[in-house]
Amino acid sequence: MAFRWCAWKKTAAGLAFAGAMSISGLTAVPAANAEEPEWHHATALTGTPKYGPEVTHFDYVDPDAPKGGTVRLASSGGFDTFNILAQKGHAAPGILTVYESLMEPSLDEEDISAQYGVLAEAVRFPDDFSWVEYRMNPDARWHDGEPVTAEDVVWSFEKAIELDPRRKFYYQNVSSVEIVGDRTIRFTFDTSGNRELPKIMGQLTVLPKHWWNGTDDKGRARDISRASLEPPLGSGPYKIKEFSPNRQVIYTRVEDYWGKNLPIRAGTHNFDEIRYISFLDDAVRFEAFKGDQYDYHVERSSSQWAKRYDFPATRDGRVVKEIFPDNSSGVMQGFFLNLRREKFQNPDIRQALNYAYDFETTNEIVSANLLKRVNSYFAGTELASSGLPEGKELEILEEVRDMVPPEVFTEEYQNPVGGNPQNVRANLREAVKLFRKAGYELKDRKMIDPKTGEQFTIEFLYTDKGRERTLLPYAKNLESIGIKPVLRLIDVSQYVNRVRSRDFDTVVLAVGQSLSPGNEQREYWGSESADNPSSANYAGIKNPAIDKLIDKVIFAEDRETLVAATHALDRVLLWNHYVVPQFYSDETRTARWNRFAHPEKMPEYGTGFPDIWWYDEELAAKTGAAK
Structure with a gap:
């Protein structure tokens, strides 16, 4: 779910x-x-x-947690609406x-x-x-x-x-x-x-x-179908205090919030104010954190975590680094290939592109070996398939045997392993074999479609220049087997529009999964969602076997069946090579200005920040007032 x-x-x-x-x-x-x-x-x-x-x-939670103080958080890309149903604009x-x-x-x-x-x-x-x-x-x-x-x-x-x-x-x-x-x-x-x-x-x-259904302070009828920067009426623990579009929004705690005495709210929503500050560039955002412009930073770059936290505030304890285990979800992060493009419809081509990706070397050089290779659409959870199918999973797969790759039953899915010149060369040779199997020819160091005479080209869309650290090594490998990589850095708005209109070859996406998958799998991988421009089926997957397996997940009657059906779904998705899997981390790396405290017993699933944390006056006095 x-x-x-x-x-x-x-x-x-x-x-x-x-x-x-x-x-x-x-x-x-x-x-x-x-x-x-x-x-x-x-x-x-x-x-x-x-x-x-x-x-x-x-x-x-700590039911006696003190109330008060402000926490400043960062966001990316700006905002221009408070209406969560508006189809245009970026919600605050x-x-x-x-x-x-x-x-x-x-x-x-x-x-x-x-x-x-x-x-x-x-x-x-x-x-x-x-x-x-x-x-x-x-x-x-x-x-x-x-x-x-x-x-x-x-x-x-x-x-x-x-x-x-x-x-x-x-x-x-x-x-x-x-x-x-x-x-x-x-x-x-x-x-x-x-x-x-x-x-x-x-x-x-x-x-x-x-x-x-009412009117605003100027007597104009409100329209829930349109973007709006009028602070909305809510029922939650916070309301908007002030804002500057695309720059900052400040929420203030509602003193007479109707639910503050409910047992579920004990020890939560402890900050008087929560400020979100928008940054358009990740590099600028991190420098702002170092300069005490916001309080709490989740570091998603392993390279940055390993190399860029040796600054005065971390050395003297004003900034605290803390790692929390991430047990709450799985993920498929990778290069999502757009099957709506004819050149990606052949699974041999898609598999060849995985052989060209050297995760191990990239992980060592760029990410200090802090990442794990994604080997499942539910990576990091018990829902990830492994070994060969057996028991209830095998029974489920037998129902679609004639509709899935035969390897589903005979081979454990494994990503190619690089990490040294010998492995990389072997993987690239295998990639060339797969391209030739798909009808391509390597001529004059170019991978050519003999029907058209055109070189195989793949465009990578991205919005953050920092992504080039992982894109450039991949592009170099692709060039070595005659493929022309095009690295296209564009702004966020253009990126969103192109992804929504399915105007891309490949984009890096991360599809998160809960530990209780269900109806959302139709949205991610189901045939019915493939042609829906608003869906999350970015790859454009249309596969009747996958549709059947999604239904097995949705209608599972107990946990054992749910896990078995999810394993089966995962295995078939993997063997169709819709995505070139990248990497994931099973921990959340955080850094914060040392003004905050959390309960002694933390939740198993997530950090609970800022909901169950609070402003610690004693720590703040030692760290210094926020700027």
């Missing part, structure tokens, strides 16, 4: 209510009369939610702190898909998952004091699918939504047996219908 698009990503939270819940595989325990399903305070895909209705706070960083969803996850459960109510005080659904009902918390309020209503939920859903094609696709199984009681909303589905659908609806971000 990994929904990773930026405007939808939510932080962890939960809520305790009357009425215990005991479910297995997200199956609600029926009421005593076996007529209606019971109401519950939480859901879990497998097993039982960790926190019962009597809980006062999550284990990974942190905008979701203004809003609430029906339910949210915690950060420390064995079943990472467990959700607890926020705007909804309770949830119920039948054994066949054909519908779900949410009962609204009567205390939920917008910042203007008006109640958050069932009508707001229905309106938010209808506007989401009306205005956003990706949300419409994601919610495609919802056949109707209706108010069935004073505070109760029912979503009815066009299918049964999909245990994830009730949880998907809990992710819905709720917007204020009365505000959007």
Whole structure:
């Protein structure tokens, strides 16, 4: 159930209510009369939610954490709208702190898909998952004091699918939504047996219908379909205090926030202000961090982590480096090849491009050997396939045997290994063989299509000049086998437009995966999404075997089947060579100006920053006031 698009990503939270819940595989325990399903305070895909209705706070927070202070964060690319449904423009960083969803996850459960109510005080659904009902918390309020209503939920859903094609696709199984009681909303589905659908609806971000149907301070009617820089009305723990488009937005904590005394909010949202400062260039952003222009930096460059943190503030302790394990998600990061281009439709060509990529040398020279090679679409998790298929996974794959590469059954997928001249030369020879198998010829040191006489060319789109550290060695290898690489550095807006319009050969993308995959797999790899310009199927994959395996994941009845089906899906994706896999890290590397503290027991999944951290006056006094 990994929904990773930026405007939808939510932080962890939960809520305790009357009425215990005991479910297995997200199956609600029926009421005593076996007529209606019971109401519950939480859901879990497998097993039982960790926190019962009597809980006062999550284990990974300090319920007595002090309130106050400011934290300054950095963002990239600027912003020009606060409207999360607008299809044009870039939404402001942190905008979701203004809003609430029906339910949210915690950060420390064995079943990472467990959700607890926020705007909804309770949830119920039948054994066949054909519908779900949410009962609204009567205390939920917008910042203007008006109640958050069932009508707001229905309106938010209808506007989401009306205005956003990706949300419409994601919610495609919802056949109707209706108010069935004073505070109760029912979503009815066009299918049964999909245990994830009730949880998907809990992710819905709720917007204020009365505000959007009103007028602004100049008497103009608001239009939710258009980008807007009018600070929106929300129901969350923060609201916008001030802003400068494309430069900075400041959120201030809502003192009379309706949910501040809920058990799920204990020890969270401790900062009086959260500031997001926008930078257009990563190099400038890092220099700004060194100069104390913002407080907390997540370092995604292993090379920079290894080589660029020896500056005065780290040496004297004013800046603290801390590494947190990343157990919360998997990832496929790589060169996504656009199958809509005829030259990439042959899997031999796609595999040859992987043989030309020398990860090991790049990792050593550029990244100080701090990265791992991506070997799965779910790299870093138990969902990554390995070895040869057996047991339940093999049973699932047998159903698509005639539709998948035979290697799926006979060979463990392995990326080519470089790292020394002998291996690299052998890999490049194999790449040339694959190109020849696909009908190309190496003439005058150029890889030529004999039908057209044209040299094979591949254009790499990117927005950050720092990417050239890894692109240039790859380009050199491609040139050595007659391929013409074109490195195209463009601005963010042009990049977004070209990716959206599918006008690219290859781009480096990272598709994140949760530990409970489900319906979003259709969005990433399903045939139906391939021709949708708003989808996340960037490669343009259309493969009926993959469609069948995605359904196996979605309709898995228990964790064992879910894992087996995901292994099968992963294996078939890998053997089709849609992506040249790059690298990943299973840890989060952070640096911060030493003004902040966190609970002694940290969550298993994520750093919880800034939600469960707080401003430490004593540390700040030693470090010095922020600039």
